[in-house]
Amino acid sequence: MAEDCILETTGLVKEFRGFVAVNGVDLKVRRGHIHALIGPNGAGKTTCFNLLTKFLEPTRGAIRFNGIDITHEAPEKIARRGVVRSFQISAVFPHLTVLENVRIALQRKLGTSFHFWKSDRSLNLLNDRAMELLASVDLQDCADMVTVEMPYGRKRALEIATTLALDPELMLLDEPTQGMGHEDVDRVMQLIKKVSANRTILMVEHNMKVVAGISDTLTVLARGSVLAEGPYAVVAANPLVIEAYMGTEVDELASPAGH
């Protein structure tokens, strides 16, 4: 059982000048699962993400990845361990080409990232792998485009390709379908399902259709604490959860396909 758990937090707390954003969260993410983190606005989902990837320093508590305590490691070190995150606002390098975006992620392994005297043509040997990754998210035809000129949905796809380039063991996706139209949502949902093979995904997501459609487990956060945890059907029927989500959100929980 312990081995099955890729990421585990115990008593995770984050206080901002007296305001407790995350209050004693015990989270267990099982290897190979798509684990969704949901909750009303201000529940502490993104703060939780920032703590897990060490973009924020936890006030108390511990984070263990594969049994190793990573509570006090630097964010780039955590990324190198195989925990790679995406961001709520599309995280691309806007004025680089689509191919370059993916290549930045591949480049670190070459070990030449400090070589300022070398031509960037030395990076061309990564192009094949970069094209493969772009093809996996249907972006192979946009490789030479400057990223800023792409539509929003495609930027999110590019972001996933860039994250995949690091071959992470654990992918953290912060609202991957936020601000997308129906078609894009479907596409990204399929994509997440596809890339979840051989890895674990933890995602913050508002879209109940996505949560119901692809997640194995879900954790509901409210006011910084875990309200409920389990498979979708069980959690959706939990009266506490229904109470936390008021109004239209209740309907969403009841009939996810209707969204």
Added chain:
Amino acid sequence: MNRRVTIAYLAGLGLLLLAPNFIYPILVMKVLCFALFACAFNLLLGYTGLLSFGHAVFLGSAAYVTGHALKVWELPTLVGLLAGTVAAAALGWVIGSLAIRRQGIYFAMVTLALAQMVFFFFLQAPFTGGEDGLQGVPRGTLFGLDLANDINLYYLVAAIFSASFWLIQRTIHSPFGQILKAIRENEPRAISLGYDVAKYKLLAFVLSAGLAGLAGATKTLVFKFATLTDAHWHTSGEVVLMTLLGGMGTVFGPLVGATIIVTLQNELADKVGSLVTVIMGAIFVICVLAFRRGIVGESLALYKRMIGQKT
């Protein structure tokens, strides 16, 4: 396209070699020194997104170190230049390590504060000659050629500038340059991809400081003196102006900006006197209000629009 770029570079190199036949060589050398200074600054501002507001301190320190090495220690010219460059790079490492802990306006303020500290040290220190400056620095010889001859010195300066310009160009288009651009574009994302951004920023800072130092060292050789002006915050402001006017984040922008500013200052100094600072201020305002991408940046944008209309 690549062929056209090569031809443009060759034309530029030809112009550089022939320039002293038409223009007063000292003026061209001054332009080259400031152009190198601005290019080094642009590596940091344009390609890494770091606004250092104390870059003159590297120009000034190298100017003093080179001056002292040549005049007092009587070292060979090249060793003197190298000493100035290394000193500036080392100072860059110290100031850079402290400044990169902060971001944005705080980064700029830390660099300014540290640069002012060094400035006041130079004002008081005995070896700088205080307000009088370090006068009478000998140019020495190189491979038996007397550098007191302006034309001989000119070709040394042109060689230093070309080599440094190539190095900056290479740095921008290197694996390291790619990471710098990534940091400029989206720092949190670069971190999340596993890059220790502080180390990259520091190396960029040291490179920029070292090259700014080389510009200062060369300048001492050209004018045979080093003064407090080199390390003054006015000079730090001027390099920002040169880079913005020419176009930050473009390869040729700082070169164009430095040429315009230095030439203008030279032409106007004996005609309008101290009004020259007012004119520089006005140029700065116009530049920021009307063409933010700078001369080269706006020209490139215009060129792209024209091509876009054709297709």
